[in-house]
Amino acid sequence: MEPATLQPLSQQANDEKVCNQEFKDLLSSLPKERGLAPTYSYQYQGFWYSPLALQGVINCQNHFEPRKNDVILVSAPKSSTTWLKAIIYTLINREVHPPQNPHHPLLNKSPHQLVPFFELLDPSEYDAVCNSSESSTRIFATHIPVGSLPKSLRDDSSSSNCRIVYLCRDIKDNLVSLFHFANKVNMRPSPISLEEAFDLYCKGISAVGPIWDQILGYWKESLQKPHKVLFMRCEDLKNEPRFQLRRLAHFLGKPFSLEEENSCLLDQIICLCSFDTMSKLKVNNTGHLKHGISNSSFFRNGIVGDGKKCLTADMASRLDQITEEKFHGSGLFL
Numbered sequence: 001m002e003p004a005t006l007q008p009l010s011q012q013a014n015d016e017k018v019c020n021q022e023f024k025d026l027l028s029s030l031p032k033e034r035g036l037a038p039t040y041s042y043q044y045q046g047f048w049y050s051p052l053a054l055q056g057v058i059n060c061q062n063h064f065e066p067r068k069n070d071v072i073l074v075s076a077p078k079s080s081t082t083w084l085k086a087i088i089y090t091l092i093n094r095e096v097h098p099p100q101n102p103h104h105p106l107l108n109k110s111p112h113q114l115v116p117f118f119e120l121l122d123p124s125e126y127d128a129v130c131n132s133s134e135s136s137t138r139i140f141a142t143h144i145p146v147g148s149l150p151k152s153l154r155d156d157s158s159s160s161n162c163r164i165v166y167l168c169r170d171i172k173d174n175l176v177s178l179f180h181f182a183n184k185v186n187m188r189p190s191p192i193s194l195e196e197a198f199d200l201y202c203k204g205i206s207a208v209g210p211i212w213d214q215i216l217g218y219w220k221e222s223l224q225k226p227h228k229v230l231f232m233r234c235e236d237l238k239n240e241p242r243f244q245l246r247r248l249a250h251f252l253g254k255p256f257s258l259e260e261e262n263s264c265l266l267d268q269i270i271c272l273c274s275f276d277t278m279s280k281l282k283v284n285n286t287g288h289l290k291h292g293i294s295n296s297s298f299f300r301n302g303i304v305g306d307g308k309k310c311l312t313a314d315m316a317s318r319l320d321q322i323t324e325e326k327f328h329g330s331g332l333f334l
Contacts, residue, residue, distance in 0.1 A: 023055060036200045037077075037182035037207055039189060045148045048209050050187075056119025057144055063123035064150050069137040070162045071252060072153060073115065076214050077143050077207040078177035079169035080234040085111035085141055086273040087237075088165065089131065091249055094260075096133040099268040106272060110283050118142040143208040146217040146229075156225060163252060166218035169234040171319050172307025174211060175201050198315050202322060212326035219332045241270045 027042055035041035038050035049057060073088055075081040086106055090099055097104050105114055114131055118140055121129075129138045146154065153162055169177075179197040182188065204210030222231035230251040237244045245266050249255050256266065271277060278284055308316060327333065 023051075023058075026058075027051060027054075033205050034200070035188070035207075036178065036192065036197050036205065036209075037185065038187050041205055041207075045145075046213065047145050047148065048205050048207070050207070053119045053143070053208070056117070056121070057148060059121075059123050060118040060142070060144065061148065061150050064118065064126055064152065066150075066152050066162045067136050067138060068161050069134065069253075071132075071137060071139045072149075072162060072164045073139070073141040073167070074146075074164055074218060075141075075143065075167040076169070076174060076209075076211045078174055078181055079167055080237070081141060081143075081167065082111050082278070083234075083273060083275065084165070084167050084232075084237070085115040085139075086278060087245070087248070087269065088139060088252075089114050090269050090273055091245070092137070092139060092252065092254060093131075093133050094254075094265065094269070099265070099272040104272065106278070107281060108283055111278070112141075115139045115141050118144065143214075145208065145214045146221050154221075156228065162228070164218075164221075164229045165232060165248065165251070166222065166229060167232050167234060167237075168215045168218075170307060171211065171323050172311055172316055173234075174307070175206075175319065176307045176310045178206060194310070198311070202318060210326075212323065216327065216330060216332065219330060223331075242266050245269060 031043040033041055033048070035048070035050060041048040041050060042054055044054055044057065071088060071092065073081070073084055075084070089111065090097070090106065116129060119142060129140065131139050153164070175198065178201070179192070179194055182197065183191045200206060201209065204213070208214060218229060219231055222229040230248065232244065232248070246256060311319070
């Protein structure tokens with residue numbers, strides 16, 4: 001093991017936050033591997049986590065109590081989560097905060113401030129989240145696989161009307177984005193090479209990996225419970241934003257009126273939440289999340305198909321092969 005002095009300060013601080021004795025005992029009992037982004041990852045309920053993320057998962061499982069109409073945005077890390085956070089926040093709050101408002105919250109706060117991750121919240125903070133114009137609704141984001149969500153979020157009883165929006169991304173694009181992010185946030189003792197990142201990713205040892213298992217879990221859930229889980233693709237959102245925005249609004253119970261359609265509201269939301277707009281804002285180029293990750297690290301290029309340019313032909317072929325094998329017979333194609 002590397003001496004503590006080699007570990008970046010932000011990672012040291014994060015690990016200290018979660019390392020009470022009970023949690024240390026749990027970590028010592030779990031499979032452990034070198035991580036793609038963190039120094040080490042631990043396998044819990046079939047998926048790989050950093051210590052900080054794992055503590056957030058356990059907190060959520062043990063303490064989260066949903067409100068009637070909570071909205072949960074789920075994705076694998078580096079699957080355009082930041083983009084959809086902005087879209088969902090703007091869509092749900094469009095009456096109180098019209099997208100053309102020069103003082104819109106997205107112009108002064110990052111999407112991660114407005115829509116927090118479960119994994120980065122203390123349980124005492126759940127009830128304090130107030131990011132919707134409706135008191136019975138909160139918007140959260142998470143990378144937690146469907147089988148590890150609190151039962152209260154998966155429950156189909158009348159008392160739980162939470163809606164889950166799952167966003168997936170092309171596998172090759174996801175890997176390349178995760179590789180760049182891992183080196184940008186500098187949580188490892190030394191940078192990771194693309195070859196090493198590729199090897200870990202193929203083995204499923206990436207943030208909340210194996211990514212194929214996470215995607216497939218939410219895909220199946222969306223087929224079984226279409227009223228509760230909406231499955232979206234990043235590429236579809238990029239190629240047909242108006243259609244996907246209408247689909248999302250309908251699922252969330254906030255369809256666009258004819259007046260809104262005629263007033264170009266959809267285009268205003270698309271423009272405000274675009275990579276071009278968001279990446280130029282001061283708030284997204286300065287400051288950090290409370291656990292030391294810079295806001296700027298979430299914005300790189302926003303390009304679909306970037307993976308094909310960065311990976312070798314053999315790497316791309318291997319990922320395609322794994323994807324085909326994993327999704328065979330599911331009806332899901334990425």
